[in-house]
Amino acid sequence: MTPDNFAILIVDDEPNIRSGLEKGLAKEAELIDTATDAEQGLIKFRETAYSLVIADVRLPSVMNGLEMIEQMLRTRPQTTAIVITAHGTVETAVEAMRLGAFDFITKPLDLELIREQVRKARRHYRLRLENRELRDRLADAGEVSGIIANCSIMRDVIQQIRQVAETDATVMIQGESGTGKELVARALHELSDRRDKPFVAVNLGALPETLLESELFGHEKGSFTGATRRKPGCFEQAEGGTLFLDEITEIPAKCQVDLLRVLESGHYSRVGGEEILTSDVRLISATNKNVQNEIDEGTFREDLYYRLNIIPIQIPPLRLRRDDVPLLIEHFLNHFCQRYNRDPKTITTEGMQKLVSARWPGNVRQLRNMIERLVVTVNGPTIRAEDIILEQDGTKTKPAQSAPSTLADAVEKAERETITAALIACEYHREQTARMLGVSVRTLHYKMNRYGLH
Ligand SMILES: Nc1ncnc2c1ncn2[C@@H]1O[C@H](COP(=O)(O)OP(=O)(O)OP(=O)(O)O)[C@@H](O)[C@H]1O
Ligand SMILES: [Mg+2]
Helix, strand or coil, X not given: CCCCCCEEEEECCCHHHHHHHHHHCHHHCCEEEEECCHHHHHHHHHHCCCCEEEEECCCCCCCCHHHHHHHHHHHCCCCEEXXXXXXXXXXXXXXXXXXXXXXXXXXXXXXXXXXXXXXXXXXXXXXXXXXXXXXXXXXXXXXXXXXXXXXXXXXXXXXXXXXXXXXXXXXXXXXXXXXXXXXXXXXXXXXXXXXXXXXXXXXXXXXXXXXXXXXHHEECCCCCCCCCCCEECHHHHCCCCEEEEECHHHCCHHHHHHHHHHHHHCEXXXXXXXXXXXXXXXXXXXXXXXXXXXXXXXXCCHHHHHHHCCEEEECCCHHHCCCHHHHHHHHHHHHHHHHCCCCCCEECHHHHHHHHHCCCCCHHHHHHXXXXXXXXXXXXXXXXXXXXXXXXXXXXXCCCCCCCCCHHHHHHHHHHHHHHHHHHHCCCCHHHHHHHHCCCHHHHHHHHHHHCCC
């Protein structure tokens, strides 16, 4: 049955009720059938995909109306069911709704009311079908919670996300800058039972050490100069939900200890506070650094790493999943054409080849920025290869006039080139560039000044 074609099956042993409903609902459906007991009802149900089944709870068959409906919904969950009960047995009706019935009506029947209920059921049925179609379409396109994924590695990642989302396990997401770590963290939250509770993201690299502790755990009024009132920290804000700790390796040593303690005990206190708070958050962390290196260098605690890395999710860089590029391009083209009110655009085969074979050091974010710019700057419906200017590999940076003579010179040269390439890749977006290079924005500024890279 299509959403525009509504078919009703009425199952009741009383002829008056059958005929009364059949006549009374004639205008509400394209097809109405009747059955006198559960067995007959099930046989008819097998032959026709009814949109709505209206059934008396008490039927003169081995099977009662509830059992019949349960069986019907098992074979065809999108069917909507309404049960009829005698006055005073509303508990049965409630039981029916628990089994998946949509609504109930009580005897004696009030036809006007029933018509209204049927119309409501029809709207509901239609919505359900449409949602289902949409979900199927998205699933076909390989999209889960806004994550476009086509290639087999990413499909595995999606599979892992689905499995892990249901649990409360701590997840650490690793991947280069722009690969979609935050997107994955949000998907984990949206697919979990915590979806109705908050998702709180905090970038540990963006906060000065002095503020970090209060940011995470909150503070009491007067706990330090400027603390004019009690402030809940990220843990408190995310209570019952998910806390996303981005750039986890940036967290200073002192805070690593605090965090480890919360992870181990499940308790924490606000800065300057006595009260012991219990945390119920699902923790997800992310980094674009090689954590093992950080551990080897002694900047990241190994015990904290093990606590955080219960379930590791590794997101591959875009250059290792080129199959995804065309799908991502299509997705971003649609998105930005809509956002900027442009007519739909297509990319020539050569243009597509150019985009697919690019190195994308800034990964999906860079591709997204590129498509956004193309949508805005290219007039007309076709994007050609000439429109696409890729400079991200840093190949266009000028070679040094002469070979460096000292080690310091060589390091400077390499640093300068790397920063230049990253700046170009991120279209001179400072924060992105810093993130990509794994340094603070302040460090980036300093180096840019030093090398005159503005
Ligand atoms: N698979 C994907 N499908 C659709 N959009 C994606 C995908 N991966 C990334 N994006 C988009 O690319 C951009 C960057 O993603 P995100 O911010 O999640 O990356 P990140 O790994 O957290 O980067 P960083 O390390 O720099 O913080 C976002 O706009 C995101 O929506
Ligand atoms: Mg991020």
